[in-house]
Amino acid sequence: MRRAFITLTVAALFLLHGFASAEDLVFSRFESYLESLRTQTGIPGLAAAVVGKSDVLWEGASGMQDVDRSLPMRLDTPVHIDGLTEAFSATLVLRCVEEGRLSLDERIGDFSAEAADPDLTVRQVLTYVSGPAANPVYAYRPDRLQPLTEAVRRCTDHSFRETLANLFDWLAMVDAVPGPDVLTLVPPPAPPAESVLASDLARYAQTLARLSLPYAVSATKRPTVSQYSATTLTPTSGVIATVRDLEQFDIALQNGTLLQSDTLAAAWRAPVAVTNGTTNSVINSTLTSAVTSPKLPPHGMGWFVQTYKGEPVVWQFGASDNGSSSMMVLLPARSLTLILVANSTGLVKSFDLPNGDISASPFGQLFLQMFVR
């Protein structure tokens, strides 16, 4: 009996060791490929992570955050995440919807007299569609999301920036900064204790002092210091964060801390109209299964959505004109997320990602080929 127990224990240990080794090998290979792509695209500094449902499975950084001073890129190096800001904005909006303080079918013009397309609904601007519900027309127009700042303000009684700052605090995103201009804003007057901005300004200042340098990379892969594009916070740009911050966001998203599962499921579906108007939740009111339409718009609420080898892929990207790029690619069926931030546009440049195919980027292609087999 005792011998059998020892044998079983040893066998189990060998099996566990085997699984661990296989996983190590996969991430080791993934790291090698990632480094190859970084070098080929001339990205000066790259930080990356692969996140599971509740913890970080792998993370790594390579290259330089400051080439001239030979400062290595680190997992806690802050960079502009540009378009990834939209994932946070959509989360704030959807939380308001869950709380019954906002409807996805409200006109965007109700929040801003200056809205470019005032008759579009909150849902339509989040999904980048317009036109009749039965035949939505997709156009990647991040500017249309601007009125969402007012929608969030009315819902939370705090400015969009403060609401975002509160979210960062709640998720322990310790290096996240709600906008590059946050230090130039005058903190609201007394009582200071009520102002998130006032209490966090010192921390923001420390983070901004550690901000990675942005680089423009020539055709010969020579990096020269450039400038970040975002000068303020909007619903689709302006957040500064590290890979570690984005890990926290992803885990909170995946484990249901931020949004209910049906809200998330609805956000991660392409918009298609339901003809009979049947509703089963506030979020799902005009959404149906993606398989009912032959040609779906590629954007859910806050996220691009597509399939790869029959598996759903949810993703978002960020890119400045010439100094930063970022990417989150989620495989909901596997509870796996890739997070990448870089201090040049190499992650997304030339790949026409607004068209809705993450596999057009070699970085997206690598993640999908490595983990969707």
Next chain:
Amino acid sequence: MWCGVAVLTLAVLAVTPAPAFAEWQLKPFAGVTFGGATDLVGDLDQAVPSVHPVAGANLAWLGNIFGAEGDVGYSFGFFEPHGNTANALVLNSHLTTFTGNVIVAMPRRLTEYTLRPYLVAGGGLMRASTNTKSQIFELANTFGAMDIGGGVTGFVSKNFGYTWDIRYFTNVNSAVDPGLSLVGTSGKLKFWRATMAMTFRN
């Protein structure tokens, strides 16, 4: 299109009646590729710019000034790095070119006892192939190709001599699937080839 050029060149070569002074030349060659560049993600170890061995053969029909040739070159390890390859992602690779070219040479009578220079230009096919560690970003692409170059031939006997040749190759239809190029859906691949050949003529 470039494949058509190659076929046409070979067809012309086959049916054209030979002038009295025309000659056939068979040139097995060896040499190196160098100065390469590519947008293909498949160059995972960034080995294309390095020097790689190449071997092949060239069959030419040459009149007094004009001629045509068919050329096959095979470069092994074209996408593999030199030195310590323990961390290399590309396990094995090769690049093969098949081209048909037009030759313009110095008149034979002017170079009877000296080196005979020539220029070549033409087109054909280029085949790139790699195997990688995790079977990701492997290449198995056939592109149209264009080449241009020149060289000199010198004979040490009536039927035997040597040729020194240098050419520039580039792919011309560089379309690849999304995600396999560093610049969208176009994967340029270009390189130089320098060879030395034994030359047999009839």
